[in-house]
Amino acid sequence: VPVRVDKVGVRTLTVKAIGTEKSDAVARMVRVVPDGKEFAQADSGSLSAGSVSHTPQFPANAVEGSPLLFLNVYPAFLSQAVEGLDSMLQEPYGCFEQTTSTTWPNVLVLSYMLASGQITPEIQMKAESLISTGYQRLLTFEHPGGGFSWFGTQDPAPYLSVTAFGVMEFADMAKVHDLDDTLIPRTTQWLASQQKPDGSWEGDQTEFFSFHTSALRNTAFVTWSLGTAGYTGPEMGLGLSFIKANLNKEPSDAYTLGIVANALESLCEYERPEIEDKLIDFATSSDNRIRANAVKGLHKYSPKLAESHIAEMVKSQSIALQDSGVYLLRTLRPANLSELLPIAQHSRYATVRLKTLDIMPPTSDEKDFAEMMQKEELEKPDPRRDLILLTFFLGLGIALLLLADPSHKRLLSLFFLIISSVTLLSHEKTRTSIQKTALSMGFISSLAWGNTRLMVLPTLMGLWLTWNNQQLNRLGKIEKAPPQTVYAWFFAIGAIIIHQVTQDELSMTFGLISKLGAEGLRLPQVIADMASRQSRFELAIFAIVSLMTILILKLNVWFPPKSLYENPKKRLFVTTIVCLAVLMLLNLFHFWGLKLQMKISGINSHLAILKQLQP
Structure with a gap:
């Protein structure tokens, strides 16, 4: 059937078939090209602020209906460059290198088009099919x-x-x-x-x-x-x-x-x-x-340390360092952005000044966040310093028990507690180093009282070694305690349980007698010797547990793994179990030693000991 075309342009050609019972139709889009020579013209430019007008001119003798006008507006030069990205998709072939040289660009093209919203279902299907083919080839x-x-x-x-x-x-x-x-x-x-x-x-x-x-x-x-x-x-x-x-x-x-x-x-x-x-x-x-x-x-x-490096780079006289500093200002937007951005904007180098043009000044929310981070930075625990201070206070506690005269212990303890109270009342209720130091002094002074001296150890660790810091870090994740801290806590708690379980009324009686003897009570020589032995044992246990705790905390630093594949957590676990076993044996030997000495001295029970005390 002959078809006559009267006008140029995109037309629809429809063919219908009509029957007595069923009918059907097929429509096709047909582009009718004018009978003549095509002339193409392109104009480009930049849009400035305000309204812009441009009037195209078509030849007067152009074939009727043939003039066409296409308008593309790009927000940036890059948009124009990536418009034809789908043409980069290639069929994978060859060895590993050749397969990679086609498949990896396919991956990057698809990734960018998905991220920029320029993908169509047809292009996505084509890209995914080519990537799947390349992936299967790479596996071979x-x-x-x-x-x-x-x-x-x-x-x-x-x-x-x-x-x-x-x-x-x-x-x-x-x-x-x-x-x-x-x-x-x-x-x-x-x-x-x-x-x-x-x-x-x-x-x-x-x-x-x-x-x-x-x-x-x-x-x-x-x-x-x-x-x-x-x-x-x-x-x-x-x-x-x-x-x-x-x-x-x-x-x-x-x-x-x-x-x-x-x-x-x-x-x-x-x-x-x-x-x-x-x-x-x-x-x-x-x-x-x-x-x-x-x-x-x-x-x-360490945001604060990084910000100091960025400041040094921005203020440098080197164009390379200034350029890198501006790059970090743009990507990180650090807390000192409001201070450093004006410095970069007035750089002696034009290229550096140009790169600052797309850096937005800090918003009010960013300024508030920077102030909050600076405040948190002041209160942020320093693991190295805190471990040093913990070691110092444990040593102070041992020295207090060894050297302090019994008549001065109460006065010294009262002095430490007063300092702790004044510090707590004069500061906000945040765990700053000053407060933790004062509290540590108070807890150390309590070693002079009671039979729960080992309880001072987890109290100090609670101040200086956080089990799990619930503050969010810069990545928005909860900071968890390192494994050595967890094992140190586990050991301290286990040491207290072992010590309390293995000490019965007899040990507590000798501990009480030791304090009464320090207050001037006359004691039989045998009982005085056993009370002194109990006092020395409690001091020794506190010193041993303290040293073992520091050992666990610094094990992988003092004794690094000899093999590359040696598991440091396993070493910590084994060391912790060995230390707990040693403590168990020491407590049991001491307990059995006291029992044996009592039997040799003819003392049957702790009540018999109390009856021999003379006021």
Whole structure:
């Protein structure tokens, strides 16, 4: 059937079939192109504030209905650049390298289009299909024992660099595509197992990667890879230690420094408080990229220290440090933003001033938050200082029991308690160091009274070693006590229970007699000797429990694990159990010793002891 077209443009062609019982129709969109030569013209420009008008001009002799006008408005140049991102999607092919060079860009394109809202169902389906194909191809290059290589089992062994490269790819892929739950854990575990005792990853340095000529670069690259995947094993700290120790020993080319900077950057997304000391070291690096990423990571664990580094960078005369400082102002928006932003805006370098234009001044909420954080920073416990003070007060308690004259103990105790009361009344009810120090003095003074001297130990630990700090950290998560603190608490409580269970009325009687003797009561020599023995034992137990508590707290510092894979928590557990067993034996030996001495002296019970007392 001939069809005549009268006008140009997009038209609908409909074909209908009508029958006696059923009918059907098919419609197709048809673009009718004018019979002539096409002329295209494009105009572009920037929109300024206010209204803007532009009048297009069409030729007078144009075919009727052929002129078309398209208008695109982009909020930024980047929007125009990414409009054709879907054209970057490619079909995976080839070996590990070729498959990665097509699949990883597919992952990044899909991730960006989803985040920016530019995706369509058709493009998403196409991208997900290509990613699934690439993922299945990549799995064929895995070796049975773990790790990846260029051609899979055709290669004699997996390669360190290929596996590290794959881990980073899989970490990005997991954000937009379902993976085998065990893939990333088993691959990162294989990478971690390749670490040398000195903390380095050497690889075989014969692979195709050009950077495989340096243990420092390899170590930084694997650390970067593991950090991207969120790995938190002890190998991360050992790797950073190796990087720090060797950074200035090898030639610091830009490539090596860039990989080290990326390794530090990868550690910022996840919470790893155990590497805080390493980040502090890197925060003074001479390379501005390494320094900036270290400060970025440090900001999670010590905001005040990170802010001081940022201030130093912004106020520096170096353009590289100023540039990194402005980058940190933009990404972190630290508490001292209102102070540092004007300094950066008046920098002597034009490029630095330009980069401050997109940094918004702190809002009122941010200012309030900064003030709150500054107040909390003043009250924030310092673990090292608190452990030193705890050790000091335990030593003070031992000295008090050893050296203080009985007639002065009550006066000394009253003095300490008065100081504690005055401190509590003159300060807000917050656990500041001044208050905790005064309270500690009061508790130490109470050692002079009663038979519950060991109770002073958990009281002091309650002041200085928090079991679980319920304050939220900068990541919005509850800060939990480190394992050594938990085991120290467990030991202190266990020590009290053991001491109370193994001490019967006989021990308490001798403890009371010891105090009465100190007040001038005349005692038979045998009873006086046993009372003195009980007093010395209580002092010894307090000193031993105190020293054992400090040992548990500092075990992994004083006696670090000899093996890379030795579990530090297991060592803490075993040490705690051994210390409790030793205490149990000491208490039992003392108890049996008193019983034996009483039997030899002809004393049958604690009531017989009380009858022999002379006023």
